[in-house]
Amino acid sequence: MIAEGGFRQPLNRVVAPLLMIGAFVGAWEIYARNSSIGDTVLPPFSRVAQAGWADRQSLVANTLPTLREVLVGFAISVLFAFLISILLDVSPRANRAVMPLLIGSQTIPLVVLAPLFVIWFGFGFFPKILLVTLVTFFPIVVGLIDGYASSERDSVTLLRTMGAGTLTVFRLVRLPSAMPGFFTGLRIGVTYAVVAAIFAEYAGAVNGLGVYIQGASGSFRTDLVLAGVLVAATLTLVLYALTVLVQRLAIPWYTQSREVSR
Amino acid sequence: MTKIPAISLRRLSKSFGDLDVLGEMDLDVGRGEFVSILGPSGCGKSTLLSILSGIEEATTGEITIHGTPLNESGQPFAWMPQSDALLPWRTVVDNVGLGYQVAGGLRKREAREQARFLLPAFGLEEFSRALPYQLSGGMRQRVALARTIAQGRDMLLLDEPFGALDAITRTELQLWLEQIWGVERPTVILITHDVREAVLLSDRIYVFSDRPGQIVAEFEVPLERPRTIEMLAGPQATQLELDLLRALHVGSGDTP
Ligand SMILES: Nc1ncnc2c1ncn2[C@@H]1O[C@H](COP(=O)(O)OP(=O)(O)OP(=O)(O)O)[C@@H](O)[C@H]1O
Numbered sequence: 425m426i427a428e429g430g431f432r433q434p435l436n437r438v439v440a441p442l443l444m445i446g447a448f449v450g451a452w453e454i455y456a457r458n459s460s461i462g463d464t465v466l467p468p469f470s471r472v473a474q475a476g477w478a479d480r481q482s483l484v485a486n487t488l489p490t491l492r493e494v495l496v497g498f499a500i501s502v503l504f505a506f507l508i509s510i511l512l513d514v515s516p517r518a519n520r521a522v523m524p525l526l527i528g529s530q531t532i533p534l535v536v537l538a539p540l541f542v543i544w545f546g547f548g549f550f551p552k553i554l555l556v557t558l559v560t561f562f563p564i565v566v567g568l569i570d571g572y573a574s575s576e577r578d579s580v581t582l583l584r585t586m587g588a589g590t591l592t593v594f595r596l597v598r599l600p601s602a603m604p605g606f607f608t609g610l611r612i613g614v615t616y617a618v619v620a621a622i623f624a625e626y627a628g629a630v631n632g633l634g635v636y637i638q639g640a641s642g643s644f645r646t647d648l649v650l651a652g653v654l655v656a657a658t659l660t661l662v663l664y665a666l667t668v669l670v671q672r673l674a675i676p677w678y679t680q681s682r683e684v685s686r
Numbered sequence: 687m688t689k690i691p692a693i694s695l696r697r698l699s700k701s702f703g704d705l706d707v708l709g710e711m712d713l714d715v716g717r718g719e720f721v722s723i724l725g726p727s728g729c730g731k732s733t734l735l736s737i738l739s740g741i742e743e744a745t746t747g748e749i750t751i752h753g754t755p756l757n758e759s760g761q762p763f764a765w766m767p768q769s770d771a772l773l774p775w776r777t778v779v780d781n782v783g784l785g786y787q788v789a790g791g792l793r794k795r796e797a798r799e800q801a802r803f804l805l806p807a808f809g810l811e812e813f814s815r816a817l818p819y820q821l822s823g824g825m826r827q828r829v830a831l832a833r834t835i836a837q838g839r840d841m842l843l844l845d846e847p848f849g850a851l852d853a854i855t856r857t858e859l860q861l862w863l864e865q866i867w868g869v870e871r872p873t874v875i876l877i878t879h880d881v882r883e884a885v886l887l888s889d890r891i892y893v894f895s896d897r898p899g900q901i902v903a904e905f906e907v908p909l910e911r912p913r914t915i916e917m918l919a920g921p922q923a924t925q926l927e928l929d930l931l932r933a934l935h936v937g938s939g940d941t942p
């Protein structure tokens with residue numbers, strides 16, 4: 425079982441998604457070439473790739489700031505999520521008081537918020553990371569809180585009978601129990617992060633993928649718009665894959681046990 | 687009893703709100719004695735262990751440990767919960783080490799060193815770095831038992847340690863437990879549903895009634911130690927098994 429699965433699985437994991445992406449790109453190419461829509465409105469993939477490659481310098485120069493916003497915003501988000509979740513976990517009263525506020529923060533439409541942030545905080549780095557943080561912390565907090573709650577009762581009780589205090593119980597049982605939930609939240613959060621950063625840039629920025637896409641759109645370069653979108657999608661995929669990788673390394677006891685029981 | 691018992695319960699009872707779980711009971715366990723409690727499901731056996739280990743408070747009555755009230759006795763018990771409660775992210779050696787780490791106050795690394803010494807006696811040496819999901823049910827129970835021993839208390843509370851195992855593994859582990867118990871002879875209270883297990887392991891057996899749990903019978907086990915499976919087939923053991931089943935009202939038609 426181990427030999428067979430170990431050999432075949434990684435291959436499937438790479439080949440199957442690549443085939444899907446290939447099929448999508450192929451369908452796009454064929455449709456764009458044969459339909460009457462016209463190249464300027466729906467350029468085929470090959471043209472998007474060519475245009476993107478030709479403009480690679482500008483594309484890379486605008487991807488880096490976006491990546492930086494995403495990484496910094498996401499890091500703050502994780503930190504913040506841990507602090508909030510611990511507070512909410514130790515104090516049920518805080519949970520009741522703060523949770524509605526957190527949920528409320530998630531209902532504000534980004535379209536409204538992003539321009540406001542620009543008015544309040546200017547065109548710089550800060551409003552971007554603020555938006556990324558705001559959008560990504562919620563799934564992480566929820567993942568953590570659910571995770572704490574998933575601790576085995578007997579394990580907690582056992583530690584108590586051994587004389588462990590609240591802090592020891594948290595460190596040795598509740599926190600590790602929350603790791604699967606944390607990584608689920610992390611994966612959801614990371615898929616929103618790039619979109620949030622681009623949104624923030626759209627509302628007003630000096631550079632970034634959002635600015636790039638906006639500029640290309642203003643000059644009717646649909647091929648470059650799509651090139652920008654492809655880069656954003658790739659960025660999200662890579663970040664997602666990284667999270668999965670970190671999860672595999674950080675909590676092998678969870679990932680592996682699930683593979684066995686499949 | 688002339689000596690002061692290791693564990694002594696007087697008029698102990700327990701209710702959860704309106705639910706009477708344990709009726710008034712007196713119960714004694716001598717030092718180094720292996721006592722089993724046999725009783726139907728839901729009669730409050732686990733609850734009794736929760737009270738002893740300090741998780742729950744008794745509603746009425748007193749508990750003394752070597753003559754001292756329980757709440758002035760520190761923590762004399764190492765408890766093994768009905769589920770094995772292994773931490774899935776800890777290797778075998780670190781799950782065992784948890785006893786040294788938390789109950790003994792050692793650092794994780796020191797606890798691991800200590801735990802390593804314990805593994806061979808439990809047949810876990812080769813699996814020291816395995817994670818719980820990689821273990822068979824029997825091995826998991828051995829890890830949980832080792833963790834209980836690692837707490838370094840002189841009295842053990844074992845809640846159906848072999849309840850979830852198949853008959854073959856269970857018998858093997860019972861014989862093995864009797865063996866390692868014989869080395870230091872700690873005071874043990876074992877909860878079980880299994881009549882043979884009680885006979886094979888105990889010095890004395892209490893039988894509980896349906897909820898609210900009360901002592902309906904008490905038996906001395908007239909077998910020598912170390913115990914063997916052959917003894918189970920002897921006339922004394924078979925008679926005792928029969929008496930126990932009768933005390934539990936098995937086969938009398940009045941069990942649900
Ligand atoms: N914390 C609690 N709050 C309320 N009721 C409880 C609590 N703990 C146990 N009970 C109830 O007390 C009764 C006895 O439970 P207990 O777990 O002690 O039974 P048991 O004899 O160990 O049963 P089993 O053999 O099935 O393990 C059950 O009806 C249970 O629902």
Ligand SMILES: [Mg+2]
Binds near residue numbers: 732
């Ligand atoms: Mg029980």
